[in-house]
Amino acid sequence: MTKSSYTKADNERIESAYDEYLMPIWKSLDVPVREASGCTLTDFEGNEYLDLFSGISVVNVGHGNEAVANAATDQLERFVHGCSYVHPNEPVADLAERIAEITPGDLQKTFFCNSGTEAVEGAVKLARKHTGSKEVIALEMAFHGRTLGSLALTGNRAYKDGMAPTLNDVAHAPAPYQYRSSHQDCSEAVFAERAAADIERVIDAHTSGDLAAIIVEPVMGEGGIVVPPADYLERVQTIAHEHDALLIADEVQTGYGRTGELFACEHFDVTPDILTQAKGIANGLPLGAFTAPAAIADSFESGDHLSTFGGNPVACAAALASIGELEGEVTANAREQGNWLTEELEALENEYAVVGETRGLGLMQGVELVNPDETGPNGVAPAPDPSLAKHVSSHLRDAGIVMGVGGFYKNVMRLQPPLSITQEELERGLDGLRVALEAER
Template structure:
């Protein structure tokens, strides 16, 4: 038993849950080193944070250099180089017609995006999606619908929030088949606008381009394009939550590039700075310019060290890490499909880049969360960290760093197959 785990029991409340009981002292690339010196292959990447591996040398050097110059200046007080330079880089990456506001976490960025949309549109309604996860603050809990446990005992929440069905083709909420459906997931908005909220009262539709906590659900491209068209028709701002999907996770810098659809507002966090606290609200310039001084703020946003780490992270992604992630992701996905062919317990394999998942099922495709729990426990015992997702916790997600090697993938899959065999 981990000494760190045992010590934590008296001082850390259960709300600060962990996926494992491991105590770790160091990170190196795709591995974590435990307090008893064991190397553990990490296919959680700090929940999609360490997209270029743990303690990437370039990030460590950039952060160390910045620490020696300026740790905190306060972005409400002064301007400093790493902050402005990172904003310039993110504007470049998002087409040159955007502006950037920095904060600390994904939830904080999503709060900011909602405030921005409401303030500038002068509308109150927000439409989110079932299966979504946008954070754990009261505001972002209000727009989260991947699990009722996140909302329990916190009602009432932010008003004027409405939920639509996400395009989940494996478990279609309309019981349709992908090859023959009538895109009821798009038609639902006619009903929402007729029965529930007038479209001209909606400030924003917020969505993950690929749902994360909801089960690594990849929507059809035509669904994404249709949502963009709906927003354009009614003057609704389209917000993409790229907190988990951004910075190389899907083989592109941002996931929406896979769908040829651009948002009006985008939120980023997690992998933006390889583990240093940082997030960003990136919006079209004509929207951001109408968000006046004092309408939003925060003390620690855009910390100089975090911004330096982010610049180094982006440089690594652009100089080979994303390319390696595309190759490694294709290899991993191919191997996962091979497992699916061998084991009927695997109902679906899906994902893009290195945002991949296997959904485990029982008879008649009933969600099999028990199998996933057992596989995760077996994997941790044998040196591999994995996470689940999905409302029924029956989806095994793979969040390896973009720097992962094929030999590391083979190592992981060897452990996973042993665990699957035990479940069959």
């Protein structure tokens, strides 16, 4: 396709249709996409954009990945749907076996669904069935989904306004967010101890002693790319087990190579009791999953849980191909480029007063933008500057670069590109970020 076949009218037509016919559920990045390849998005005028967001951390092995596309196409030509829980089929069986092989520890049996939200809600149901208890501890600033069950776990009022009531068996503990903690100046080890103690305090003060699970993101995505201290997850799992509860690791955003390991919990030497997955699992095809050891998974009985479209064979075939790519060079590239990017972002933090902190693992990196002349919450760090983040995002988009904005305060630039990205492409993104920050000085 030549660029002469692209027209501005098509861009405007798509945007107009979104305004007129889609519910206003999400603020668009305003980049209509006609084609995508690797780390490049192309709109209807032929303009190209460097994608540093990968569709909210989804297209892990790159847009238009040939192996994934071929696997999905081959399965499409065989059959599309037979309800995977009614008619056993090869892609589902093979993918379940592969997940048992690649997930840590004794995680063995998987339930397939369609999204991360469904995976989270299914994991909570399984924890309740296995333990016989009902209450769940989640973290403030956490994001686990937007349906009423998962929304109850999400620790951010911005997602809940007008949506209450949700489940009432959920309590929230402070996030392990040292940059904005009153314990900002203590060592990482001491902070891990204090953050874990916060969970104990919430259990004692806000539950009835009927705890089924504690759910955490190994790295908090929507919360602002918050990486916990090294032994925090291990401490949380110990607390859960002491209360006869389970640890659920929500790896919907962190899984499938995003942090430089196949699963982020591997950075912390923790095997959760239940692990949720979605986003990068099938490189953009709708698929979610949660996986548990047989002793926990077999707590479900026939009819306890089901999904008509869960484990769609086309999506499962794509996931198998995506895992093959991740086990090849892609995850290694995420680790290598992530190490390089971490150093570059640390330099950016030292260079600009408006960059309060940079943090992340692999190719899941955040740049927290602040107003250095004002003090933020808890009086321990500069005030969040969501306005600056919004303007930086606009500058980047005008320069042909797509970068996400998130965080509890909407002030964190999110670098979560396809894991196949090259250092040259990352350099272009960082150059664009510097130009955008200079423009706002």
